[in-house]
Amino acid sequence: MSQTLNFYDEGTTWIHRLNPVTKLVFVAAVTIAAFGVDSVWWPALLFVVLELPGAVIARTALRFCKLVLGFFGPFLVILFLLQGLTYPDPGTVLAEFGPFAIKTEGLVFAGTTALRLLVMVGAFILLLLTTHPGTLMSGMQQAGLPPKIAYVISATMQIIPSFQARASAIMQAQQARGMETSSGGALSRARRLVPLMGPLLLGALTDVENRSIAMESRAFGSPHHPTAYTVVSDSRTQQAARWGMILLGVSAIVLNTLGVF
Amino acid sequence: MTTSPEKRRYPPWLLIAAGAAIILATYFYLVVWQPESLVGGAGVGPAALVALAGYLAGSALIIAGAMSRMPTSTVTLLPIAIAINIVAGQINNMVGLPLYLDSIGTVLVGLLAGPAAGAATGALSNVIWGISISPASLPFSTTQVGIGLLAGLFARWGWTRRLVTCVAAGVITGGVAAFISGPISAFVFGGANASAGRSAIVALFQTLGLDTLGAAIAQGLTVDPLDKAIAFLIAVLILRSLPSRFSTRFPFARKHAVFAPRRASALARTETADATHQEDTLQGGRA
Numbered sequence: 001m002s003q004t005l006n007f008y009d010e011g012t013t014w015i016h017r018l019n020p021v022t023k024l025v026f027v028a029a030v031t032i033a034a035f036g037v038d039s040v041w042w043p044a045l046l047f048v049v050l051e052l053p054g055a056v057i058a059r060t061a062l063r064f065c066k067l068v069l070g071f072f073g074p075f076l077v078i079l080f081l082l083q084g085l086t087y088p089d090p091g092t093v094l095a096e097f098g099p100f101a102i103k104t105e106g107l108v109f110a111g112t113t114a115l116r117l118l119v120m121v122g123a124f125i126l127l128l129l130t131t132h133p134g135t136l137m138s139g140m141q142q143a144g145l146p147p148k149i150a151y152v153i154s155a156t157m158q159i160i161p162s163f164q165a166r167a168s169a170i171m172q173a174q175q176a177r178g179m180e181t182s183s184g185g186a187l188s189r190a191r192r193l194v195p196l197m198g199p200l201l202l203g204a205l206t207d208v209e210n211r212s213i214a215m216e217s218r219a220f221g222s223p224h225h226p227t228a229y230t231v232v233s234d235s236r237t238q239q240a241a242r243w244g245m246i247l248l249g250v251s252a253i254v255l256n257t258l259g260v261f
Numbered sequence: 262m263t264t265s266p267e268k269r270r271y272p273p274w275l276l277i278a279a280g281a282a283i284i285l286a287t288y289f290y291l292v293v294w295q296p297e298s299l300v301g302g303a304g305v306g307p308a309a310l311v312a313l314a315g316y317l318a319g320s321a322l323i324i325a326g327a328m329s330r331m332p333t334s335t336v337t338l339l340p341i342a343i344a345i346n347i348v349a350g351q352i353n354n355m356v357g358l359p360l361y362l363d364s365i366g367t368v369l370v371g372l373l374a375g376p377a378a379g380a381a382t383g384a385l386s387n388v389i390w391g392i393s394i395s396p397a398s399l400p401f402s403t404t405q406v407g408i409g410l411l412a413g414l415f416a417r418w419g420w421t422r423r424l425v426t427c428v429a430a431g432v433i434t435g436g437v438a439a440f441i442s443g444p445i446s447a448f449v450f451g452g453a454n455a456s457a458g459r460s461a462i463v464a465l466f467q468t469l470g471l472d473t474l475g476a477a478i479a480q481g482l483t484v485d486p487l488d489k490a491i492a493f494l495i496a497v498l499i500l501r502s503l504p505s506r507f508s509t510r511f512p513f514a515r516k517h518a519v520f521a522p523r524r525a526s527a528l529a530r531t532e533t534a535d536a537t538h539q540e541d542t543l544q545g546g547r548a
Contacts, residue, residue, distance in 0.1 A: 035310040035449075071396070078460045079453040086467035088476065099468045113451035116309065117397075124396045148328045148336050149385070155340035156347070156389050163344055201499055204341045205507065212337040221333045253310075 007067065007128040015058040016130045019234045020139035023131060025242040027123040029249035034119035036253035040108060043115035051122040060129045067125050068118070076114050083110035133157055139232040147226060163200065170199050276326030277377060280319040284403055287315025291444040292474070309448040316403040316445065320384040323406055327381035334510060335374045342366030343386040346405075351394060359458030360488045363390070363398075364408045364438075368431075368489075368496040371412025372421055375513040379409025400449050404442040408434055408489065412496075416519045427497050431490030438489060439481025446481075447474040459484060 010016075015023075030050060034043040055064035086099075087106025094102045127136075133154065141150045174195050215221075291312055328336075343366055350363025367386060371379025383405025391399025415421060415430035446454055452463045452473045462483055466476035500508055501520060508514045 031313070032310065035313060036307065074457075075397070075453060078457060079451055082453050082460055082464050082467070083451055083473075086464045088467045088470070088472045110451060113309075113449075113453075117450065121396045124392070128392065146325065146328060148331060149324060152328075152336065152339045152343070152385055153389055153392075155337075156343045157393060159340050159344045160347060160393075163348055198502070201345065202503060204344070205338075205499070205503060208334070208338050208341060209507070209510065212334040215337060216333050220336075 007125065008132050009058075009060045009063055009129045011059055011130065013058050013130075015054060015126075017233075018130075019232055019238050020127075020131050020136040021143045021234075022238045022242055023127045024136075024140075025245055027120075027127055029245035030123045031120045032246075032249040033252040034116045036249070037256040039256070040112050040115065043112070043119045046119050047115070047122055051119070051126055054126050055129070058126070058130045064122075064125060064129060067129070068122050071121055071125075072114075072118060075117070079114050080107070080110045083107070083113070135230070135232055138228060138230050142228060142232055142234075147220075151220070159204075163204070166203065167196065167200055170196055273326040273329045276322045276329075277380075278326075280322030280326065282319075283315055283322065284319035284406070287311060287319065288441070288444065290315075291448065292440075308444075312444050312448045313400055316400060320388075320402045320406055324381050324384050324388075327377040331374075331378060331381070332512075335370070335378050338370060338373065339378075339382055339385065342370045342382050343389055345369070346382075346386040347390045347394070350390065350398075354395070359462060359484055360491070361484070362488065362491070363387075364405060364489065365492045365495050365499075367405050367409045368412040368492045369499065371409045372416040372496060372500060372519050373508060373511045373514050374413075375417070376410045376413025378513075379413040380406045381409070383407075383409035397450070397454070400445050401442055403445070404438050407441045408438055408492075411437060412493070413513075415493075416514070417517050419518070421493070421497055421519050424494065424497070427493050428490045431493030432486040434493070435484075435486030435489035436482060439478055439485040442481055442485075443474055443478035447477040452477050 030046055034046055037043075052061070052064075055061045083106045084102055085097075085106075087101075087103045087109060089105060091103035091105030094104060096102075137145075137150050137154045141147060179192070179195060291308060345366035346363045349365055350361060353360055353362040363386070364383065367379055367383040370382040384402040387398045387402035387405050391397070391402075411430070411434040415427075415434070420426040420430040446452060446463075452467070453460050454463075459480060462480040463473075463476045466479045467473065471479055497520070505520075508520060514520070
């Protein structure tokens with residue numbers, strides 16, 4: 001696992017300063033709109049009109065494109081190979097190779113699905129690029145997310161990098177005891193996972209006890225709502241904008257069902 | 262905006278029940294009462310949106326309900342379990358194995374702390390994986406709800422005491438998981454997924470004449486039972502190799518004697534024997 005758990009790209013643009021909940025509602029609204037409307041070009045329009053300019057304004061356009069493509073490229077290829085060649089429903093056949101048949105409907109289906117996913121993933125990546133994970137959690141907690149859930153989410157984000165650090169420490173310790181780490185076939189490599197994963201998991205699980213005692217002694221399970229250390233700013237305009245975005249997303253579906261576009 | 266238990270307007274089980282009801286309703290809408298979705302040709306229609314919205318709303322309610330009364334010792338276990346899920350799942354996707362391996366932690370919590378805690382772990386695990394590394398895992402959180410729930414139930418029924426029944430429990434869980442995840446991978450992702458190996462299996466079933474939903478479920482049925490059997494086995498082996506003090510700290514594991522009686526120490530043996538005895542009398546009372 002070479003990726004870190006943090007996409008955040010520091011900045012001071014107004015998109016960075018927005019309340020995280022507003023950005024989360026944007027993700028929801030744009031996803032609803034993309035999945036709810038029955039058209040190939042509609043999700044592409046959403047992506048080009050709403051998400052790309054957002055990334056440009058937040059000055060992370062380059063990383064945004066890289067991340068979206070990095071996630072999306074392989075998926076796109078798989079999707080087109082899968083539905084382009086083996087689309088199960090009857091349709092206009094463009095070309096045939098043995099058991100495979102390229103059908104117009106299959107290509108349209110693959111395209112629609114791909115573009116919808118592009119909108120959903122793009123909105124998510126925009127949120128993660130412009131929001132510090134800590135701010136995201138504080139914002140969600142102020143919006144009513146229970147502290148236990150917020151703890152689990154932020155603790156996991158911190159534990160995964162520390163897992164990596166611990167794994168490399170264990171690896172060095174085992175090498176110091178004479179374990180070969182760089183030779184052998186698949187089977188001996190798999191067997192070598194045991195002395196690496198064993199101490200990692202057992203160590204992590206025995207930590208649980210200490211942590212829970214430490215947290216109980218700091219009134220973690222208390223039913224009272226804790227006060228916030230960092231207060232995430234919010235405004236009337238943003239509140240209105242959140243409702244507005246949801247309404248727009250839903251009305252896009254309604255207009256589409258009524259046949260307006 | 263206080264959330265003290267006295268002022269709560271509804272009990273936690275109501276949230277869990279409501280979440281389960283929403284998920285079931287979504288499922289029956291999508292699978293049993295098949296909407297004209299893939300047949301339409303032009304696009305997927307509302308099925309994808311219904312699948313996303315229904316499954317996510319249901320999972321959110323289940324998380325909220327299960328977490329509200331969770332003791333701190335379980336809450337601190339959750340991040341570790343979720344990290345195990347995410348790290349193993351990520352390694353699996355990078356290596357390109359046609360498995361998932363992303364539910365070991367879910368099963369672990371289900372065995373130690375019961376069905377509700379397992380379900381919450383599973384759902385949160387895919388939510389966190391979704392908002393941190395791979396957004397595509399987010400819609401599958403409902404599958405993990407099912408896995409955590411079943412892990413807890415099988416542990417309660419004593420299936421995890423012996424390795425044979427434990428593997429059987431994994432196989433059954435895998436079958437259920439395949440049926441839960443089918444609509445998501447067919448309607449939202451068009452049958453494709455992050456692993457090339459798994460997508461190839463879907464392609465194979467589509468050439469054999471199944472529709473996309475059928476192929477997605479069939480792909481799940483070829484992979485999930487094996488995958489979940491591995492997850493159950495690894496989880497049980499991890500928990501058995503820990504000192505028995507660890508698992509007996511969880512009231513659920515203690516009460517239902519989730520693990521085989523140990524021979525390590527006389528003290529542990531009497532304790533698990535007590536617990537089995539207790540459960541036997543409980544079952545006798547019920548029968």
